Amino acid sequence: MSEKLRILLAEDHETVREGIKLLVNSQPDMEVIGEAGDGEIAIKMAADLRPDLLLMDISMPTMNGLRATKRLRAISSTIKILTLTRHTDDGYLQQIIGAGANGYVLKQSAPTELITAIRAVCAGNAYLDPALTRKVMGGYASRAGSLRGEGKGDLTERENEVLRLIAFGYSNKEIGAQLDLSVKTIEAHKSNAMRKLGIASRTDIVRYAILQNWLQDN
């Protein structure tokens, strides 16, 4: 019990990041050894610095936390991943846990929650924000098995791109113009993506986009 827990911090809002850093560093047994403002940089730094734990915001530009989690898991299975998020949605939780995260803390929660979570995860436990535990207990566990493994096949880059633009309010035609593709191609991507996600309406696309954090300011 001599060394401090070495923590890598990935969060795109600098002010928030600084706050978390101060909080973590105020703990006697923890230390922030690096910071990244983006998922891509985060995994590079993780590969390099080999932290005990990567504390990561789920919604970051370029590479979001979900993809970054998968990517890092492919590189290392020992580095712990604790995700920090605003989302209380079950589906999202499912995804991130499935991707190999060790814990999930809400930004809304008390700072002590975060510290507790870091300790728990570093000790080898899974940590779920108490506000979410109930949800998970109530039904999701049963479905978890079926989701793990095959999942509902990931969308391709193009499909994601198209859905994102649709959610933003662009028409298929406008998207076609923007990507220099025929409207028909856009329609096909849209339709395939929706089939894959098992959704059927424009509102479902928007809902999906919200969960993916595509509809933030910019």
Next chain:
Amino acid sequence: MSEKLRILLAEDHETVREGIKLLVNSQPDMEVIGEAGDGEIAIKMAADLRPDLLLMDISMPTMNGLRATKRLRAISSTIKILTLTRHTDDGYLQQIIGAGANGYVLKQSAPTELITAIRAVCAGNAYLDPALTRKVMGGYASRAGSLRGEGKGDLTERENEVLRLIAFGYSNKEIGAQLDLSVKTIEAHKSNAMRKLGIASRTDIVRYAILQNWLQDN
């Protein structure tokens, strides 16, 4: 130069709030004298504690920062208001300044930015995040006069309702069914709202909805 600057902090994410508090309190000439997780509570506390400055997140539940700013201005014209936000959009900036805020800092900016802003605003200056200054200089100043005062008339309840549902991906027909109105009525509300806002496309509606924080998770 004896007393510390007394700061009231309004921000709904507790982790973020704690971070900012640590940051502010780490300054020798500043002190967080109260915290609120919601706009309504914030103005009550402000009336009570009479802080030098209210540092407020624009996007909070119940009463958002924009409304809270207007409300507080009606109570006191001496308490400084510094808004903290993720939004870089000009229109929003316009609104919040118009409502009587003294400064506007982006969450993305460096923590020192925030500290600088607090000092500037408390000294009686207006403070705009450098990342935004250029935008304001480039064209908005000219339009500002016309906007101030009559503004682009607020939307009615119905109009807001319709725009919100449109942003969520519902078709005019679906909205009509939901509100038990004719499609034609929905079309009219939509069209009027867009004219009032000076916007022309579906994407503008989505952008507006994002700024209104209508498209958050739930």
Next chain:
DNA sequence: TGAGGCATAGGGTTTTTCCCTATTAAAATT
């Protein structure tokens, strides 16, 4: 080497949106 996923796109039908106009009631202005 063949099965399936991916990216691309056309044809034709159905659905939705857009533009203009209209009625009534309530609110603001003069």
Next chain:
DNA sequence: AATTTTAATAGGGAAAAACCCTATGCCTCA
């Protein structure tokens, strides 16, 4: 009190967009 403006409702008809079905190269992987 009379007039003007705004809000909420809605129709008709033209234009645009979305939807459903089908199709073609191109890879990859078993």
